[in-house]
Amino acid sequence: xxxxxxxxxxxxxxxxxxxxxxxxxxxxxxxxxxxxxxxxxxxxxxxxxxxxxxxxxxxxxxxxxxxxxxxxxxxxxxxxxxxxxxxxxxxxxxxxxxxxxxxxxxxxxxxxxxxxxxxxxxxxxxxxxxxxxxxxxxxxxxxxxxxxxxxxxxxxxxxxxxxxxxxxxxxxxxxxxxxxxxxxxxxxxxxxxxxxxxxxxxxxxxxxxxxxxxxxxxxxxxxxxxxxxxxxxxxxxxxxxxxxxxxxxxxxxxxxxxxxxxxxxxxxxxxxxxxxxxxxxxxxxxxxxxxxxxxxxxxxxxxxxxxxxxxxxxxxxxxxxxxxxxxxxxxxxxxxxxxxxxxxxxxxxxxxxxxxxxxxxxxxxxx
Numbered sequence: 001x002x003x004x005x006x007x008x009x010x011x012x013x014x015x016x017x018x019x020x021x022x023x024x025x026x027x028x029x030x031x032x033x034x035x036x037x038x039x040x041x042x043x044x045x046x047x048x049x050x051x052x053x054x055x056x057x058x059x060x061x062x063x064x065x066x067x068x069x070x071x072x073x074x075x076x077x078x079x080x081x082x083x084x085x086x087x088x089x090x091x092x093x094x095x096x097x098x099x100x101x102x103x104x105x106x107x108x109x110x111x112x113x114x115x116x117x118x119x120x121x122x123x124x125x126x127x128x129x130x131x132x133x134x135x136x137x138x139x140x141x142x143x144x145x146x147x148x149x150x151x152x153x154x155x156x157x158x159x160x161x162x163x164x165x166x167x168x169x170x171x172x173x174x175x176x177x178x179x180x181x182x183x184x185x186x187x188x189x190x191x192x193x194x195x196x197x198x199x200x201x202x203x204x205x206x207x208x209x210x211x212x213x214x215x216x217x218x219x220x221x222x223x224x225x226x227x228x229x230x231x232x233x234x235x236x237x238x239x240x241x242x243x244x245x246x247x248x249x250x251x252x253x254x255x256x257x258x259x260x261x262x263x264x265x266x267x268x269x270x271x272x273x274x275x276x277x278x279x280x281x282x283x284x285x286x287x288x289x290x291x292x293x294x295x296x297x298x299x300x301x302x303x304x305x306x307x308x309x310x311x312x313x314x315x316x317x318x319x320x321x322x323x324x325x326x327x328x329x330x331x332x333x334x335x336x337x338x339x340x341x342x343x344x345x346x347x348x349x350x351x352x353x354x355x356x357x358x359x360x361x362x363x364x365x366x367x
Contacts, residue, residue: 002027002153002185003048008057010043017043019209020057025153028183030176032196035206036232041189042157044206048187049078049155062152072101074153077146081158083138085130091117091141092126098149116144119181121174136167140174147184156188160195172199193233197221205229227342230269235301237275237312238342239268248341251308253286255339270339272301275314277334279324284333288312293321293328302326304334 003025010018018040025031033041046052050071058065085094099109120140160168190196196203197217205212213225224230241248243264248257278284288304300321302314
């Protein structure tokens, strides 16, 4: 493994920014640290870099405990959200800065910089200054500068937060391609769920200093560890239900809840794609009015209002929508094809509090 955190905590006075965190990063992995502001993800990144010292616990880089190892001796590249390029230096000199500090031979340093200019699509820009570059170009220069000394680990703090949506998408795709070519162990911090899902091999999710879940994008989306993860990653319908005679009920909806005692309050969660909608009112068990349809490109998001006033969200392709002949204000039938009983954040390590359920197929639905 490339990096390991063991029981790492960080306090700033009486405030616990990171609480007893444990995880490993494999060689060549591209990992995202995801969470809301104040979740602890940037503090974790700074501790790995050596910019902060853990209050408790140990950090290992390639098997070596580095708690007291200074930044410059960790062989780690760090890219700040603000790029932190030297305004008075050209692109060439910015990229070569770390090589000069490490006393590379001028000929070897020049060859390394020219190699990176070509790799990063910056050919012909070596004599420009940062203010003469676009936001995307400045970000690529910042990453090239961090990679110039050939670090064993690359750390990126909100790497694409300062550019517009179109450039951000291009940089995401570019980072994935670059990672495949260089195979450098990379950790990046983001609060953008889509960015983490699209770019990383695995995601570490933080909230209020706690590590909530580690998993592949598919795992954290389809098998959220608790309600926080379910709500934070993607869109989730969450219902507050009460168990009566082995069934969790909320208004007109009922969910089998075997193993849970009567009177118990359960949080039921299901993704919009799990809500099957039909224009045949007799086909599916529940009825609702299609209150509003949101156009999302090839997908449509539907808001369904139940007779009780409860709102749930569904999702389907525009082709499915057209085939059903749906329009806002129309009454439809629906069912929940699968759902989960969600653990609370406080039960993040208690998987026995979770369950999942898959509804039987209906007419026309394949198993």
